[in-house]
Amino acid sequence: MGETIIDSKLKEWAKFLIGYKFALDEVRTKLNILNEEFHIIHDYNPIEHIKTRLKTPDSIINKLKNKNLEVSFENANSQIRDIAGIRVICSFTPDIYKILDMICLQDDIKLLEIKDYVKNPKPNGYQSIHAVIEIPVFLSVGAKLHTVEIQIRTIAMDFWASLEHKIYYKYNKGIPSPIQCSLKEAAEIVASLDLKMLALKNEIENKSNS
Numbered sequence: 001m002g003e004t005i006i007d008s009k010l011k012e013w014a015k016f017l018i019g020y021k022f023a024l025d026e027v028r029t030k031l032n033i034l035n036e037e038f039h040i041i042h043d044y045n046p047i048e049h050i051k052t053r054l055k056t057p058d059s060i061i062n063k064l065k066n067k068n069l070e071v072s073f074e075n076a077n078s079q080i081r082d083i084a085g086i087r088v089i090c091s092f093t094p095d096i097y098k099i100l101d102m103i104c105l106q107d108d109i110k111l112l113e114i115k116d117y118v119k120n121p122k123p124n125g126y127q128s129i130h131a132v133i134e135i136p137v138f139l140s141v142g143a144k145l146h147t148v149e150i151q152i153r154t155i156a157m158d159f160w161a162s163l164e165h166k167i168y169y170k171y172n173k174g175i176p177s178p179i180q181c182s183l184k185e186a187a188e189i190v191a192s193l194d195l196k197m198l199a200l201k202n203e204i205e206n207k208s209n210s
Contacts, residue, residue, distance in 0.1 A: 013057040016073050020084040022137045023146035024052050027086055027103075034102055046095035048155055051087040055080075081113070081132045082149035089158050092198045093118065096129050096152045103133070103150065110134040112147065118157075124180065125187020126161060128153040156190045156197075 031050055038045040055063075060076050060083060069075045076083065088099055096118060104111045113132040121127045129152040136143040153161065164183055167175060175183070 010057075012073075016076070017054060017057075017083070019137050019139070019144055019146050020148075021054055022139075023135050023148050024054060024084045024086060026135055026137065027133070027148050027150070028052055030103065030106060030109075031086070031088060031099075034099070046090045046092070046098055048089045048091055050089070053085040053087070055083045055085075081147045084146065084148045085151065086148060087151045087153070087158075089153060089155055091154065092201060093154055093194050094198070096154065099152055100129055100131060100150075104131070108136055118153075121187065121191075123184075124164070125184045125190075126164065127157045127187065127191065128161065154194050156193050160187055160190045 028050060031047065035045060035047045035050075038047070060080060061071050063080055064071050064075055067079060069079055090096055090099055100114075103109060110133060111131060112134055113130075115130040118127050118129055129150075131150045131152070132147055133150060134145050134147050137146050160183075167179065167183070171179075
């Protein structure tokens with residue numbers, strides 16, 4: 001039997017996404033190296049865990065339609081910067097900026113955009129760093145640049161964001177005002193907890209060095 005239109009489209013999408021998958025692999029490898037270096041050499045590891053995500057064709061198509069753009073690989077490549085996403089969960093707030101600096105200082109990575117929701121949280125209380133980087137992927141036909149969105153947040157921030165995300169979709173993206181207020185209060189508690197844990201860490205380190 002001949003190839004169907006659906007099979008042909010799936011192959012086209014697979015071909016388009018493979019570069020983004022390899023870009024994710026490259027960034028993950030860099031983070032794993034930093035992770036092992038800190039674990040073995042520096043006796044302190046700021047990275048708790050790493051999650052990766054590659055958008056599905058349906059998700060990309062929906063995002064293009066929401067932007068009132070024609071569904072094409074060219075538009076997906078130029079207009080959607082979070083097709084490949086990686087989330088780094090760290091221990092303390094200063095680690096967020098430390099990890100970001102270590103990534104962006106690497107010669108083959110170019111920082112394209114940064115949104116600092118840690119210093120400037122979203123109105124709902126959401127905190128995280130969102131950075132869009134560009135990294136070359138070397139294939140048989142040569143190097144091609146791909147974007148990867150990196151989100152960096154603490155364990156406490158990730159806990160809040162994960163639950164808020166579930167609530168957001170449970171209410172079909174229309175969270176009632178009382179629950180929005182409660183989520184904002186919870187976000188403030190999370191921020192306070194991060195500060196408290198950082199203060200405890202610094203106190204312990206000061207006592208150890210005295």
